[in-house]
Amino acid sequence: MAKSKVWFSDANATNWTESLACKAKDLFYEAGLDKCISKGDAVAVKIHVGEWNRTRCLRPELVAAIVEEVKAVGGRPFVTDTTTLPYHAYNSRINATLELETAYRHGFTPEALGCPLVIADGLSGCDDVRVDLPEGIVLKEAYVASGIATADALINLAHGKGHPITSFGGAIKNIGIGGQSKRGKFVEHLAHWGEPGDAIGWPLSDPSACAGLKCDFHKQCMDGCHAGAITIDEKGFHRNNAECRLCYGCQVTCIFTGHTSQGFRPEYFAYAQIGMSDAANAVLKCFDEGKVGHMVYAIDTDPNCDCIPWATLPVSPDIGVFASKDIVALDSAVLDKINAAPMYPGGANNMLEDAGAKPGESKFTITQSTPPTYQLTAAQKLGMGAMDYELITYEPPMTREHIAKWQIRQEPTALILREIWKKHSYVKEVEPFKRTAFDINIYKTYGPSLEKEDS
Amino acid sequence: MPENRCSTVWGIDSWTTGISGGMLRALDTLLDKSGLEDLFKPGEHVAIKISVGELGNIRYLRPVFIRAIVEKISELGGTPVIMDTVGMIGNTLRGPTDWFYTTSVNGYPGALLGKDVIPADGYTGEEGELLPIEGDELGGVEVARGIVEVAATVVVSHVTGHPFFGLNGALFNKGVGCSAQKGKWRIFNPLKPEVNSGQCNNCAVCVSLCPVKAISADNGAAKVDKSRCKGCNHYCVAFCPHEALSVQDGSQTRFQKRVVEAATAVNVAAMGRLFYLNFLLDIGKYPDYYTVGDQNVTPDLGILASRDPVAIDQASLDLINKAPGLISEKSQGYRLLATDSPKFNEIHGVDAAYPLKYAEEYGLGLRTYHLEMIGG
Structure with a gap:
C-alpha cells in the first residue's frame, strides 16, 4: 500500500508564527483539510470535551483556531461530542445537559469556540444512525450519533493520549468511540457478546475478593450501576447478569479504589481496540469520499483518556500537532513520535521510570499493559488507511x-x-x-548587579 | 434659520406584506437608502449606542434588530462596537457582575457576533470626558469615554414615553444615554421630589424605592432629605400609589433643557458624526431603563432614520400623536387614548414638545422635516 502523508509540527515556539494554534491552522491547509469542505457545508468538528475535573483536555483556543479556518473556507462549523455510558458512578456526560455543563466548565462555550456546541446523539444519547458493517472484524453494525452522521463534512480533531481500555486514544478513538451514540458505545463495549464466564460482554469477576458490606465503597459500587444489576450483602457482591450491559461502572469503582474483585480479561483489551476500529470505519462510511480530515494534538500526553475524572503527569513532553487525511497513518505517526520522545520526569505516576523504560519503547504498552497497535492493524485491514506513512515536518x-x-x-x-x-x-x-531624574543603580538594593563586567 | 429649511427623515412602517417583506428586510433597505454609509470610512470604529434595558423591563428593543445593524456596519467595512452607559445607583446595569448578568438576561451577550455590549463609561460610570457647552443650565457635561473615542456613533433609540422628559427618543438617548455618571447626576439634579402630606398615607413605597435612603416615613407623612436626594430615577415620584410625590414647579423644564444641552456635548465629542435610528415599536409609557414596562400607548409604527436628532424626534412624536391610542391607565378603567392627541402629555402631564423647541433654538436640529417613507 502506498505511503500516506502525515504533516507534523512540533510544540516548540520562539515567535508568533510558531504558536501551536498557528501551526495547527497552517497544517489544516498543508494537509489539504480545507479541501474536505465545500461552501455551505455543515461541518462537524469532533472533539472530546473531557470529564468533570479532568485537567488535561484540549484548550478551547486550540479548537477555536480550527473552527475559524472551517468558517474561512465557507463551512458552517459546529463543535460536537457525544454522551457516554456511566463509566463511573459520578459520570458528568451521561446526558446532554450534564455534558454541556461539563463542556462549558472546560471553556468549550459557543462564545469561546465561535460556533455552536452540539451533543451529537441527543439528550440521553439515543439519537443515532445504524450503519451495517459486513466487512467488520468484530462488529457487524454500529450506531453513529446523528449529529455527526448527518453532517456534510467531518474534521476529526483529537487529543492524543493514553486510554485505560484501548491503550492509546487518537483519531481512531475520537470517532470510533466518540462518534458513537450510547447504543453504539454499548455495542462497542461488546456488551452483546458471549457468556458471563467469557468475561468479554461482562466484567471479569472474583466474588471471593469482595469484602461485601465491609468494603467502604460498596454503595458507590451499587449506585454506579445504571442497570441496578449489582447488589451487595455481607457475603459479597452479586451481579444480575441478565441486566448487566458492561458499562465499566463497577469495574472502575473497584479498580481505582485499589480493590480486585472486578476487572477485565486481558484479551478484552485487544477486542475493544479492534471493535473501536470497526466503529470508526462506520463513521467514515457516513461521509462522501474526501469529506473527512483528521488532526491530533499530541500534547498533555496523559496515560489516561479525557474520559477519566482526573489527570496525572503525562508520559512524554508535549509533542506537537499532526494532520492527515489518512486516519491510520496519522495515529501511527502520533504513536511513533510519543514513543520516540523522552519520558516525562515522574510521568504516568512513575510507571515508566519504575519499568526502566527507554525512549523508543512503546510507552502505553507499559502504562496500560496492552500494546496500542491492535487498533492500527485492524483499521488497516478494514481499508481505512495505511500504517506506513511519510512524515512531513512543517516549519512555518x-x-x-x-x-x-x-x-x-x-x-x-x-x-x-x-x-x-x-x-x-x-x-x-x-x-x-x-x-x-532617575538613578540607574537603585535596583542593586534589591538584588545582584546586572552590569556587564569588563573582559 | 430660513423658513424653507427642513431635514429629511427616512422611514419604514411596521407592516409585513408578504413572505419576503418582513421588518428586518425593510430595515436593511432603510439603512441602505438613508445614507448610513456616509457616516464612516472602512476600518473605523462605529459605536451602536443602545439601551440594554433594566432587569424587569420587558419592552426593550429586541436584540435581533441590533444584530441587523451590526451586520450592516460590518458589511460597509466599519467595525461596530455595541455600547450603553451604566445605570445610576440602584440600577442593574452597574458593576461588572450586574452588567454581565443584565446584558445576558436581556439577550445581548452578543459574543457569537464577537460584539459584546461594552459600558461606554466603564463599569463604574466614571470614565467620562468633561466637554464644555453653552446653555442656560449646564456649563458642560461628562460624555462617556467610549463615545468620545469612536469615529462615529449610531444612536439607536427605542421610542417610549418618559415621565419627565416627554418623548424618550434620539435626544434623550443622546443627552442622558451618552453621558457618564457625573453628567447624569447633574442632568437629573433638578428633579427632587416634594411630598404633599395631605395625599400621603405613609405606605412607605417611596422609602423602599429610594436608592440613597433620602426618604423616611417613620413619623407620619414621608419626608425627603434634599441634601441626600440625588434626583435619580425618580421612581418615588413615578410609582407613588397615591400620587403624593411630585417634582418642584419648573424643575421639569430645567431637566428637559439639561438633557438637550447634554446632547450638544455629544455633538462635540462625535465631531458631528452621528446617525439616528428611532424604533417606534412597543411604544410604552416608560423608558427601557425603568424596571417595568407597562402597556403600549399606540400600535407599532415603524422605524425612522435621520442625521437630525430633532427632526427624527419630531417625526416620532407626530406619528405617535396622530396614531390610534391604546389603553391608558388601569386606574382609569382601561380608557383608550384618543387618536390625534398628545399622548405623553396626557399620560405624564409633561410638555413633550418643549424639548424639541428648545433643541431647535439651541441649534441641535430642525423641527421641520420631510418624511420619506421607503416601500418594503
Whole structure:
C-alpha cells in the first residue's frame, strides 16, 4: 500500500508564527483539510470535551483556531461530542445537559469556540444512525450519533493520549468511540457478546475478593450501576447478569479504589481496540469520499483518556500537532513520535521510570499493559488507511506576512490606539508620565548587579 | 434659520406584506437608502449606542434588530462596537457582575457576533470626558469615554414615553444615554421630589424605592432629605400609589433643557458624526431603563432614520400623536387614548414638545422635516 502523508509540527515556539494554534491552522491547509469542505457545508468538528475535573483536555483556543479556518473556507462549523455510558458512578456526560455543563466548565462555550456546541446523539444519547458493517472484524453494525452522521463534512480533531481500555486514544478513538451514540458505545463495549464466564460482554469477576458490606465503597459500587444489576450483602457482591450491559461502572469503582474483585480479561483489551476500529470505519462510511480530515494534538500526553475524572503527569513532553487525511497513518505517526520522545520526569505516576523504560519503547504498552497497535492493524485491514506513512515536518516561514496571517487583525492593532490618541492622549494627559531624574543603580538594593563586567 | 429649511427623515412602517417583506428586510433597505454609509470610512470604529434595558423591563428593543445593524456596519467595512452607559445607583446595569448578568438576561451577550455590549463609561460610570457647552443650565457635561473615542456613533433609540422628559427618543438617548455618571447626576439634579402630606398615607413605597435612603416615613407623612436626594430615577415620584410625590414647579423644564444641552456635548465629542435610528415599536409609557414596562400607548409604527436628532424626534412624536391610542391607565378603567392627541402629555402631564423647541433654538436640529417613507 502506498505511503500516506502525515504533516507534523512540533510544540516548540520562539515567535508568533510558531504558536501551536498557528501551526495547527497552517497544517489544516498543508494537509489539504480545507479541501474536505465545500461552501455551505455543515461541518462537524469532533472533539472530546473531557470529564468533570479532568485537567488535561484540549484548550478551547486550540479548537477555536480550527473552527475559524472551517468558517474561512465557507463551512458552517459546529463543535460536537457525544454522551457516554456511566463509566463511573459520578459520570458528568451521561446526558446532554450534564455534558454541556461539563463542556462549558472546560471553556468549550459557543462564545469561546465561535460556533455552536452540539451533543451529537441527543439528550440521553439515543439519537443515532445504524450503519451495517459486513466487512467488520468484530462488529457487524454500529450506531453513529446523528449529529455527526448527518453532517456534510467531518474534521476529526483529537487529543492524543493514553486510554485505560484501548491503550492509546487518537483519531481512531475520537470517532470510533466518540462518534458513537450510547447504543453504539454499548455495542462497542461488546456488551452483546458471549457468556458471563467469557468475561468479554461482562466484567471479569472474583466474588471471593469482595469484602461485601465491609468494603467502604460498596454503595458507590451499587449506585454506579445504571442497570441496578449489582447488589451487595455481607457475603459479597452479586451481579444480575441478565441486566448487566458492561458499562465499566463497577469495574472502575473497584479498580481505582485499589480493590480486585472486578476487572477485565486481558484479551478484552485487544477486542475493544479492534471493535473501536470497526466503529470508526462506520463513521467514515457516513461521509462522501474526501469529506473527512483528521488532526491530533499530541500534547498533555496523559496515560489516561479525557474520559477519566482526573489527570496525572503525562508520559512524554508535549509533542506537537499532526494532520492527515489518512486516519491510520496519522495515529501511527502520533504513536511513533510519543514513543520516540523522552519520558516525562515522574510521568504516568512513575510507571515508566519504575519499568526502566527507554525512549523508543512503546510507552502505553507499559502504562496500560496492552500494546496500542491492535487498533492500527485492524483499521488497516478494514481499508481505512495505511500504517506506513511519510512524515512531513512543517516549519512555518518567518516572514512579516506570515506573522500577520494568524493575528487577531492583519493590520497592526497599535494603529487603532494611534487613532484614539488623536482625540485624547492618555500618555500626555496623565501626570505620572512626567519625566523625572532617575538613578540607574537603585535596583542593586534589591538584588545582584546586572552590569556587564569588563573582559 | 430660513423658513424653507427642513431635514429629511427616512422611514419604514411596521407592516409585513408578504413572505419576503418582513421588518428586518425593510430595515436593511432603510439603512441602505438613508445614507448610513456616509457616516464612516472602512476600518473605523462605529459605536451602536443602545439601551440594554433594566432587569424587569420587558419592552426593550429586541436584540435581533441590533444584530441587523451590526451586520450592516460590518458589511460597509466599519467595525461596530455595541455600547450603553451604566445605570445610576440602584440600577442593574452597574458593576461588572450586574452588567454581565443584565446584558445576558436581556439577550445581548452578543459574543457569537464577537460584539459584546461594552459600558461606554466603564463599569463604574466614571470614565467620562468633561466637554464644555453653552446653555442656560449646564456649563458642560461628562460624555462617556467610549463615545468620545469612536469615529462615529449610531444612536439607536427605542421610542417610549418618559415621565419627565416627554418623548424618550434620539435626544434623550443622546443627552442622558451618552453621558457618564457625573453628567447624569447633574442632568437629573433638578428633579427632587416634594411630598404633599395631605395625599400621603405613609405606605412607605417611596422609602423602599429610594436608592440613597433620602426618604423616611417613620413619623407620619414621608419626608425627603434634599441634601441626600440625588434626583435619580425618580421612581418615588413615578410609582407613588397615591400620587403624593411630585417634582418642584419648573424643575421639569430645567431637566428637559439639561438633557438637550447634554446632547450638544455629544455633538462635540462625535465631531458631528452621528446617525439616528428611532424604533417606534412597543411604544410604552416608560423608558427601557425603568424596571417595568407597562402597556403600549399606540400600535407599532415603524422605524425612522435621520442625521437630525430633532427632526427624527419630531417625526416620532407626530406619528405617535396622530396614531390610534391604546389603553391608558388601569386606574382609569382601561380608557383608550384618543387618536390625534398628545399622548405623553396626557399620560405624564409633561410638555413633550418643549424639548424639541428648545433643541431647535439651541441649534441641535430642525423641527421641520420631510418624511420619506421607503416601500418594503
